[in-house]
Amino acid sequence: MTTVLHLITELDNGGAERMLYNLVRASDHRAVRHMLVSMVARGSVARRIQALDIPCFSLGMRPGRPSLFALARLVRLLRRLRPDVLQTWLYHADLMGLIGGKIAGVPHIAWNVRCSDIDLAKYPRSLAVLIRILAWVSGLPDLAIVNSEAGRDAHTCRGYRPKRWEVIPNGFDLEEFSPDPEAKPRLLKSLGAPGDSLLIGLIARFDPLKDHTVFLKASGRVGRAFQEARFVLAGQGVTPSNETLVREVVRQGLDGRVHLLDEREDIPDVMAGLDILVSSSYSEGFPNVIGEAMASGVPCAVTDAGDSRLIVGETGRVVGPKNSESLAKAVCDLIECGAEERARLGRAARERIRRLFDLDSTVARYEKLYLEICGENPAARE
Numbered sequence: 001m002t003t004v005l006h007l008i009t010e011l012d013n014g015g016a017e018r019m020l021y022n023l024v025r026a027s028d029h030r031a032v033r034h035m036l037v038s039m040v041a042r043g044s045v046a047r048r049i050q051a052l053d054i055p056c057f058s059l060g061m062r063p064g065r066p067s068l069f070a071l072a073r074l075v076r077l078l079r080r081l082r083p084d085v086l087q088t089w090l091y092h093a094d095l096m097g098l099i100g101g102k103i104a105g106v107p108h109i110a111w112n113v114r115c116s117d118i119d120l121a122k123y124p125r126s127l128a129v130l131i132r133i134l135a136w137v138s139g140l141p142d143l144a145i146v147n148s149e150a151g152r153d154a155h156t157c158r159g160y161r162p163k164r165w166e167v168i169p170n171g172f173d174l175e176e177f178s179p180d181p182e183a184k185p186r187l188l189k190s191l192g193a194p195g196d197s198l199l200i201g202l203i204a205r206f207d208p209l210k211d212h213t214v215f216l217k218a219s220g221r222v223g224r225a226f227q228e229a230r231f232v233l234a235g236q237g238v239t240p241s242n243e244t245l246v247r248e249v250v251r252q253g254l255d256g257r258v259h260l261l262d263e264r265e266d267i268p269d270v271m272a273g274l275d276i277l278v279s280s281s282y283s284e285g286f287p288n289v290i291g292e293a294m295a296s297g298v299p300c301a302v303t304d305a306g307d308s309r310l311i312v313g314e315t316g317r318v319v320g321p322k323n324s325e326s327l328a329k330a331v332c333d334l335i336e337c338g339a340e341e342r343a344r345l346g347r348a349a350r351e352r353i354r355r356l357f358d359l360d361s362t363v364a365r366y367e368k369l370y371l372e373i374c375g376e377n378p379a380a381r382e
Helices: 013-026 044-050 066-083 090-106 127-137 149-157 183-193 212-225 243-251 265-274 289-295 309-310 326-337 339-356 360-375
Strands: 002-008 031-038 056-061 085-089 108-113 143-148 163-166 198-201 228-235 259-261 276-279 298-305 318-320
Touching: 002 013, 002 066, 002 259, 013 031, 013 044, 013 243, 013 289, 013 360, 031 066, 031 090, 031 259, 031 360, 044 056, 044 318, 044 360, 056 066, 066 090, 066 259, 085 090, 085 360, 090 108, 090 127, 090 289, 108 149, 108 360, 143 149, 143 360, 183 198, 183 228, 198 212, 198 265, 212 228, 212 243, 212 326, 212 360, 228 265, 243 259, 243 265, 243 318, 265 289, 276 326, 289 298, 289 309, 298 309, 318 326
Parallel strands: 002 031, 002 085, 031 056, 085 108, 108 143, 143 163, 198 228, 198 276, 228 259, 276 298, 298 318
Antiparallel strands: none
């Protein structure tokens, strides 16, 4: 059996965290044994992982605070647990895992790059420094996994030169995310919205690259054209106390029509209750929310960021990023085409996910890769 220890920055409800959860949940535990370490305190995803009886540890770091003590704890853990593969997720874990893994003598180290191009001017300067350091040392891990072609290209441009790139797209659980005709009435009731409302959603943490401002500007245009439109936003930091969001809601004349739901544990239920899912990001890797909406039978209007166009195909609308007018037009097109056509697009979207991005196929690719880099023959286990 191959043992893989996953090191990740945190285990809150983000895209990388959900993919990691799905990977360890759906994995063949006769072939691969998984363990997890979170750099900061364990979050909501950690509780779900622990419920699977998978060992889950925390280094107890404070966000944004490097710690030699935490590095020493990681080295001790690695020496005690003796994994065959150290799989790191996200930039900070990539660097810490590389240092700790080399000190502890872990046989194989794999990075996992989860984004594409980033406007570094909108983030602390320390992030640009971190990415530059990672580019310098990118030839030291055994390989770098990336979840999108866009991510590989962007990081190659930033100077990454790993021994091997491996592109493994995110996969989606078609049972967890599925159409549910009762989901919209439940969501309308919980929001206190009229029964004839059209629900247009953005499921994303509050982060510059998600471009909530462009979404709200587009929503202003949509809202003026369709009085029945309501806008549902959920994600970490998306709350009524977020002054930036609230100011833009008021500026767009959407007061009372925008619902800021914060981080939710019931995303499959929220997703299935939407009429249209919007992704307004100007930078992405392989966005989970688009695949989750499509698996739920919800048509999408998305910006051409990362691999979003590849995911959506012909089942929705794709426009350029940072353009609220184009995004509004895409949403209006999906409204104007009518419920029957949206349902047809939703069915086509779900079928596209089943055919191209099924979770079992993604998990199988990870497992095969782990066995290969450890010198085992995956075919012998089939």
